[in-house]
Amino acid sequence: xxxxxxxxxxxxxxxxxxxxxxxxxxxxxxxxxxxxxxxxxxxxxxxxxxxxxxxxxxxxxxxxxxxxxxxxxxxxxxxxxxxxxxxxxxxxxxxxxxxxxxxxxxxxxxxxxxxxxxxxxxxxxxxxxxxxxxxxxxxxxxxxxxxxxxxxxxxxxxxxxxxxxxxxxxxxxxxxxxxxxxxxxxxxxxxxxxxxxxxxxxxxxxxxxxxxxxxxxxxxxxxxxxxxxxxxxxxxxxxxxxxxxxxxxxxxxxxxxxxxxxxxxxxxxxxxxxxxxxxxxxxxxxxxxxxxxxxxxxxxxxxxxxxxxxxxxxxxxxxxxxxxx
Amino acid sequence: xxxxxxxxxxxxxxxxxxxxxxxxxxxxxxxxxxxxxxxxxxxxxxxxxxxxxxxxxxxxxxxxxxxxxxxxxxxxxxxxxxxxxxxxxxxxxxxxxxxxxxxxxxxxxxxxxxxxxxxxxxxxxxxxxxxxxxxxxxxxxxxxxxxxxxxxxxxxxxxxxxxxxxxxxxxxxxxxxxxxxxxxxxxxxxxxxxxxxxxxxxxxxxxxxxxxxxxxxxxxxxxxxxxxxxxxxxxxxxxxxxxxxxxxxxxxxxxxxxxxxxxxxxxxxxxxxxxxxxxxxxxxxxxxxxxxxxxxxxxxxxxxxxxxxxxxxxxxxxxxxxxxxxxxxxxxxxxxxxxxxxxxxxxxxxxxxxxxxxxxxxxxxxxxxxxxxxxxxxxxxxxxxxxxxxxxxxxxxxxxxxxxxxxxxxxxxxxxxxxxxxxxxxxxxxxxxxxxxxxxxxxxxxxxxxxxxxxxxxxxxxxxxxxxxxxxxxxxxxxxxxxxxxxxxxxxxxxxxxxxxxxxxxxxxxxxxxxxxxxxxxxxxxxxxxxx
Numbered sequence: 106x107x108x109x110x111x112x113x114x115x116x117x118x119x120x121x122x123x124x125x126x127x128x129x130x131x132x133x134x135x136x137x138x139x140x141x142x143x144x145x146x147x148x149x150x151x152x153x154x155x156x157x158x159x160x161x162x163x164x165x166x167x168x169x170x171x172x173x174x175x176x177x178x179x180x181x182x183x184x185x186x187x188x189x190x191x192x193x194x195x196x197x198x199x200x201x202x203x204x205x206x207x208x209x210x211x212x213x214x215x216x217x218x219x220x221x222x223x224x225x226x227x228x229x230x231x232x233x234x235x236x237x238x239x240x241x242x243x244x245x246x247x248x249x250x251x252x253x254x255x256x257x258x259x260x261x262x263x264x265x266x267x268x269x270x271x272x273x274x275x276x277x278x279x280x281x282x283x284x285x286x287x288x289x290x291x292x293x294x295x296x297x298x299x300x301x302x303x304x305x306x307x308x309x310x311x312x313x314x315x316x317x318x319x320x321x322x323x324x325x326x327x328x329x330x331x332x333x334x335x336x337x338x339x340x341x342x343x344x345x346x347x348x349x350x351x352x353x354x355x356x357x358x359x360x361x362x363x364x365x366x367x368x369x370x371x372x373x374x375x376x377x378x379x380x381x382x383x384x385x386x387x388x389x390x391x392x393x394x395x396x397x398x399x400x401x402x403x404x405x406x407x408x409x410x411x412x413x414x415x416x417x418x419x420x421x422x423x424x425x426x427x428x429x430x
Numbered sequence: 431x432x433x434x435x436x437x438x439x440x441x442x443x444x445x446x447x448x449x450x451x452x453x454x455x456x457x458x459x460x461x462x463x464x465x466x467x468x469x470x471x472x473x474x475x476x477x478x479x480x481x482x483x484x485x486x487x488x489x490x491x492x493x494x495x496x497x498x499x500x501x502x503x504x505x506x507x508x509x510x511x512x513x514x515x516x517x518x519x520x521x522x523x524x525x526x527x528x529x530x531x532x533x534x535x536x537x538x539x540x541x542x543x544x545x546x547x548x549x550x551x552x553x554x555x556x557x558x559x560x561x562x563x564x565x566x567x568x569x570x571x572x573x574x575x576x577x578x579x580x581x582x583x584x585x586x587x588x589x590x591x592x593x594x595x596x597x598x599x600x601x602x603x604x605x606x607x608x609x610x611x612x613x614x615x616x617x618x619x620x621x622x623x624x625x626x627x628x629x630x631x632x633x634x635x636x637x638x639x640x641x642x643x644x645x646x647x648x649x650x651x652x653x654x655x656x657x658x659x660x661x662x663x664x665x666x667x668x669x670x671x672x673x674x675x676x677x678x679x680x681x682x683x684x685x686x687x688x689x690x691x692x693x694x695x696x697x698x699x700x701x702x703x704x705x706x707x708x709x710x711x712x713x714x715x716x717x718x719x720x721x722x723x724x725x726x727x728x729x730x731x732x733x734x735x736x737x738x739x740x741x742x743x744x745x746x747x748x749x750x751x752x753x754x755x756x757x758x759x760x761x762x763x764x765x766x767x768x769x770x771x772x773x774x775x776x777x778x779x780x781x782x783x784x785x786x787x788x789x790x791x792x793x794x795x796x797x798x799x800x801x802x803x804x805x806x807x808x809x810x811x812x813x814x815x816x817x818x819x820x821x822x823x824x825x826x827x828x829x830x831x832x833x834x835x836x837x838x839x840x841x842x843x844x845x846x847x848x849x850x851x852x853x854x855x856x857x858x859x860x861x862x863x864x865x866x867x868x869x870x871x872x873x874x875x876x877x878x879x880x881x882x883x884x885x886x887x888x889x890x891x892x893x894x895x896x897x898x899x900x901x902x903x904x905x906x907x908x909x910x911x912x913x914x915x916x917x918x919x920x921x922x923x924x925x926x927x928x929x930x931x932x933x934x935x936x937x938x939x940x941x942x943x944x945x946x947x948x949x950x951x952x953x954x955x956x957x958x959x960x961x962x
Contacts, residue, residue, distance in 0.1 A: 108818065108819055108820065108821050108961060108962065109815070109818040109819045110819070111819070114876075114880065115880070215627070215630070233790070234790070235789070235790045236787065236788050236789045236790055237786075237787070237788050238786070238787035238788070239783075239785065239786050239787070240784075240785045241784045241785065244487065244784050244785045247919075248919060251917055251918060251919050251922075252918070252919075252922065254917045255913060255914050255916075255917040255918040255922055258913045258916075258917055259909065259910045259913040259914060262909045262910075262912075262913055263906050263909050263910060266905060266906060266909055267906075270902060270905075303852075303919075303922065304851065304852055304855070306918075306922060307852045307855060307922050307925040308855070310910060310914055310918075310922065310925070311855065311859050311925075313910060314859065314906065314907050314910045314911075314929075315859070315862070317903075317906045317910075318863070318866070318903040318906060318907070321899070321902045321903050321906060322870065322899055322903060325898065325899040325902055326899075329895075349877065350873075352873050352876075353866075353869050353870055353873045356819065356869045356873070357862070357865065357866045357869050359815070360812045360815065360816070360862060360865045360866075360869075361858075361862045363808055363811050363812055363815070364805075364808035364809070364812060364858050364861065364862065365808075365858065366808075367804045367805070367807045367808035367811070368801075368804045368805070368808065368858065370804075371800060371803050371804035371807060372800050372801055372803075372804035373796060373797035373798075373800040373801050373804075373851070375479065375797055375851055376797075376801075376851055376854075376855065379851075379852075379855060383855075383858075
């Protein structure tokens with residue numbers, strides 16, 4: 106039986122030939138993402154922004170009547186609602202800011218949620234209230250802070266580990282490609298204005314893990330080859346390493362993307378954003394481990410001598426004793 | 431590397447079987463069956479986002495605790511000064527801004543006053559709760575220390591958690607989760623509860639019951655203008671009661687508190703048939719209540735709940751049996767709610783809801799169903815792809831992934847980990863990692879074969895070389911998962927837990943299990959070539 110090979114044997118693609126165009130592309134995409142994050146910002150979910158969120162499904166209607174709902178809710182006088190389709194065309198999430206004075210009197214926001222729910226049910230007989238979430242401004246601030254802390258510490262801890270296991274250049278390379286991957290995913294969320302909630306933070310943490318995993322596999326091979334072929338030119342060595350790991354890179358990315366695409370298309374709407382973030386994240390992480398993480402090492406000055414152990418005084422003595430030069 | 435003695439094989443299989451067996455009760459239950467109650471029954475419980483239900487995060491009012499402590503200290507100061515012999519006259523007493531301050535009318539009594547106060551200020555615990563300062567020779571300032579307040583809040587929250595649990599248990603809902611979170615929060619999860627309003631009403635009151643004598647000499651006009659007669663306090667009627675909108679004056683001292691109840695039930699008043707709450711005092715409370723009613727026959731006394739008057743009935747005769755009825759414009763529900771609150775005791779501190787969320791059971795069921803389908807489809811495609819890519823080695827890898835999933839479930843069940851949506855996502859990443867490990871190994875074996883190594887040597891090297899990469903990659907996952915667990919909250923934590931369990935089981939199954947299977951097969955068949 107012939108086995109399936111996603112990548113032909115003994116590939117010899119000159120990846121580094123493309124290092125400048127891809128670097129420029131990556132830089133442009135990152136700048137675009139940052140610009141979007143600055144101008145559009147993220148559409149924070151109720152977890153982060155504080156407020157109330159009511160999820161409604163219209164069981165007898167194909168498409169949720171969003172414009173009608175918007176005018177109906179605006180009439181209630183609680184301010185402008187943020188209405189969004191929620192996974193399916195007949196489901197919507199309605200987000201409201203906390204009414205004035207709700208920090209001191211939590212009853213006010215309950216009353217608001219009740220009034221809105223009752224109003225929707227009055228106008229739409231087939232509306233089913235799927236859930237009501239409310240987070241006060243204080244809790245949401247804490248959530249944002251702990252999420253940032255979790256992200257920051259995870260990245261820091263991992264780069265220290267890489268620095269110890271490899272060399273500092275590898276740590277820097279891994280960090281840069283990590284920042285690249287996370288930036289592009291955040292850029293996607295700024296562009297599409299998909300809701301950014303705590304599950305997306307979990308997705309970003311997963312992307313961090315995957316991005317580093319992918320980078321480490323390539324780096325591991327580079328380290329191995331650096332020890333094996335000390336005189337090979339760096340460009341050639343990097344190409345060799347990327348090519349040798351290419352079959353694995355493609356296979357793993359394919360399996361991850363298959364599961365996540367299934368989750369994206371067939372999974373519950375609650376994790377649509379999560380799956381979308383991961384699909385893009387894995388795509389970008391695979392690309393960056395080939396095009397960013399490897400070339401970075403030459404710019405940072407990794408050479409064939411990087412993994413040669415430093416000779417100690419004792420080594421020199423022993424060498425002299427053996428009568429070598 | 432390919433040497434697997436019998437004891438090693440037994441160990442690997444035993445570990446796998448134990449972990450897998452622990453997953454059986456969960457699988458049986460989720461498939462719709464029932465697991466016999468007489469057997470050990472570890473279960474993976476589903477989070478609210480999957481099963482539906484209500485979640486509340488309650489926060490203590492720090493200022494509320496501080497206020498209570500200061501008021502108590504003010505009372506102590508007054509009674510100590512009164513009881514001192516000779517009694518010490520004080521004035522300008524205030525309890526604000528975190529301190530109680532007062533002035534001695536006779537500065538010569540400074541030492542006597544200090545002496546009288548010291549036991550109350552030093553307390554008996556290890557924490558220094560109060561600081562005492564004497565200014566200008568006659569002004570005493572007693573400050574509540576930060577440490578003391580933290581200690582008070584800690585104790586208040588411990589008993590508040592108990593009270594919350596009792597109140598929720600009285601609702602009769604199944605398996606609520608009530609956990610203290612941090613210094614001043616309590617997290618409540620009630621699976622299946624769709625309307626959290628009843629729960630919020632139940633927890634929103636401290637339910638502090640007091641009986642105080644009404645000052646019948648106070649003028650209604652004074653009360654309306656807010657002029658407090660000496661020794662009195664003005665208390666408004668609760669909304670919905672007969673006197674709603676008005677207030678009455680009651681005597682500050684000489685009342686009794688409702689913290690000595692043994693029982694409270696919703697019943698009906700016999701004449702009017704309106705809902706009331708019947709309460710029963712314990713021995714000591716009954717005695718106090720008997721004395722109060724005996725000494726004040728034909729005078730009205732006010733029943734006060736959380737600083738609001740429910741009713742102010744006349745004492746027609748001494749009530750000696752230790753039981754009484756509280757009326758106050760109740761409906762059956764509100765009387766029942768008050769009965770639950772009184773039975774479970776007063777909350778030592780007022781709690782407010784800072785975060786809540788309700789997921790309908792339909793949405794939860796929908797999520798599980800769709801999640802399961804998506805996972806199923808994804809898994810089948812991956813299994814076929816791996817088998818097609820690596821043949822026999824791929825099938826071993828597939829089996830390893832299957833064992834991995836069952837082991838994760840088993841371990842989650844034993845540790846009582848709750849499965850949430852982010853947890854399912856953790857599962858996806860874990861399966862990805864497990865597949866990655868096998869892909870790394872098999873690609874390496876392919877490579878070594880291409881370089882012309884013999885079968886045994888290629889397999890041996892494949893495992894050895896790939897293991898280093900797998901180790902490096904998994905350590906990064908361990909670091910990420912640990913930090914997520916330490917610093918994350920809610921969903922991030924749920925994700926991290928599954929990831930941590932998954933890292934261990936996936937390395938175990940993907941590296942050790944497959945190596946054992948491959949080694950045993952190679953030893954039996956001794957093939958000259960392998961299809962990989």
